[in-house]
Amino acid sequence: MALTKLRPAGQGFVNGNRNLIINGAMQVAQRGTSLTGQGASSIFLLDRFKMNTNGASAGRYTITQTADGPSGLANCLKLDVTTADTSIAAGERLFIEHPFEGQNLQSIAKGTSDAQSLTLSFYVKGNASATYVAGFYDNDNNRQVSKQFAVTTSWNRITLTFPPDTTGVLGDDNALSMQLRFYLHAGSNYTSGTISETWIAADGTKSVGSGTTSIFDSTSRTFFITGVQLEVGETATPFEHRSFADEMYRCRRYFYKSFNYATAPENGGSTNVSGNGGLLGYCGSNNSGIYSGVLRFDPEMRTTPTVVIYGNSSGYWGHLAPTNSGSVSFSSGSGYMGNIKASGVNFGQNVSGNTLLIGFGHLTAEAEL
Amino acid sequence: MNTFTNVKWHTDFEGNNIAYKCTKNGQPEVHIPLEPKNSDYINLKAQIDAGDITVGAADAIVS
Numbered sequence: 063m064a065l066t067k068l069r070p071a072g073q074g075f076v077n078g079n080r081n082l083i084i085n086g087a088m089q090v091a092q093r094g095t096s097l098t099g100q101g102a103s104s105i106f107l108l109d110r111f112k113m114n115t116n117g118a119s120a121g122r123y124t125i126t127q128t129a130d131g132p133s134g135l136a137n138c139l140k141l142d143v144t145t146a147d148t149s150i151a152a153g154e155r156l157f158i159e160h161p162f163e164g165q166n167l168q169s170i171a172k173g174t175s176d177a178q179s180l181t182l183s184f185y186v187k188g189n190a191s192a193t194y195v196a197g198f199y200d201n202d203n204n205r206q207v208s209k210q211f212a213v214t215t216s217w218n219r220i221t222l223t224f225p226p227d228t229t230g231v232l233g234d235d236n237a238l239s240m241q242l243r244f245y246l247h248a249g250s251n252y253t254s255g256t257i258s259e260t261w262i263a264a265d266g267t268k269s270v271g272s273g274t275t276s277i278f279d280s281t282s283r284t285f286f287i288t289g290v291q292l293e294v295g296e297t298a299t300p301f302e303h304r305s306f307a308d309e310m311y312r313c314r315r316y317f318y319k320s321f322n323y324a325t326a327p328e329n330g331g332s333t334n335v336s337g338n339g340g341l342l343g344y345c346g347s348n349n350s351g352i353y354s355g356v357l358r359f360d361p362e363m364r365t366t367p368t369v370v371i372y373g374n375s376s377g378y379w380g381h382l383a384p385t386n387s388g389s390v391s392f393s394s395g396s397g398y399m400g401n402i403k404a405s406g407v408n409f410g411q412n413v414s415g416n417t418l419l420i421g422f423g424h425l426t427a428e429a430e431l
Numbered sequence: 432m433n434t435f436t437n438v439k440w441h442t443d444f445e446g447n448n449i450a451y452k453c454t455k456n457g458q459p460e461v462h463i464p465l466e467p468k469n470s471d472y473i474n475l476k477a478q479i480d481a482g483d484i485t486v487g488a489a490d491a492i493v494s
Contacts, residue, residue: 329459365466368472
């Protein structure tokens with residue numbers, strides 16, 4: 063019987079788990095599917111992709127998760143400019159960011175003699191031809207590298223290979239170590255130098271360079287992106303598709319909500335706090351010192367999260383005496399947060415009166431980088 | 432830059448400070464833990480240390 067020689071992993075096969083990007087197919091959007099009038103502050107809409115701005119520009123945009131994409135990719139992140147800004151001050155900047163924990167990038171061996179190249183691939187299109195910039199910022203060592211790419215009115219797959227960096231080791235921990243950035247708007251503080259396609263010490267003037275488009279140059283501007291993939295090495299392989307559940311689980315390390323997936327977190331809601339599914343609850347007497355409500359995060363979150371309580375229009379949880387006849391009241395002491403940990407939260411009651419109370423409401427927990 | 436208003440201490444039932452409670456970018460009922468790796472804590476603490484934000488006393492625990 064003939065023997066078949068087994069080839070080492072990576073030689074001739076396309077292996078799984080090679081995409082370092084989470085939610086690259088823009089499948090998961092826990093916070094909602096549309097936000098209008100954005101540009102004054104940094105925000106997340108689609109999970110893991112942050113719109114990062116210093117708020118200096120008067121330009122405004124709508125961001126949506128849009129059912130559009132090249133063959134095999136059903137969704138994309140779409141930006142639609144609603145207010146133009148053609149008077150660009152030196153310090154203005156807008157970029158799409160995908161942040162990384164250092165412990166998830168150890169395979170690139172950055173800062174060592176074995177440092178690896180990185181190959182970034184993604185699909186983009188726009189309303190017209192444009193030139194933007196993609197690059198990386200090493201937050202641990204303040205280093206950077208960037209490359210330009212072209213956008214047309216048709217979906218195109220862009221592939222950019224970035225050289226290895228033998229300077230600056232990334233921390234092997236859960237802190238922010240590196241950002242992938244797609245620069246879409248920048249003032250002279252970021253464009254006056256020559257873009258550096260090799261890793262250099264941080265120099266803002268060389269992060270974007272000249273000859274690039276500002277997405278805010280017209281209210282006609284749109285920008286679509288999906289299929290974002292980052293791989294170790296110099297070759298871009300076909301996009302690694304993951305299931306929705308797989309991507310959702312990865313995203314929940316950074317953002318969790320008690321609402322049903324299809325319900326964007328909001329106060330009030332269409333049918334009050336009890337109408338949005340996935341309700342949290344507890345039972346206890348006032349100020350009993352007992353946190354009878356508990357929610358465990360699965361997976362454990364990146365770090366101790368910021369917890370936001372959602373309830374009535376003021377954000378207060380509801381409570382009532384368990385007689386099955388009383389009306390629901392809302393007050394700030396209902397759903398009192400006691401323990402907030404990366405692994406979960408406890409909540410209880412801090413409402414006037416000593417009646418046995420049932421409390422209920424929603425929350426979000428955010429541990430973004 | 433995030434905007435934090437009405438920033439107060441948030442205590443557990445034993446009176447220990449465990450978080451800041453505030454309104455963030457217009458969103459009320461935000462609990463920010465005292466965790467140096469939490470990005471909201473980093474942002475808020477910088478504004479507190481710079482003297483731009485004063486932290487108020489925690490709401491009383493009802494007895």
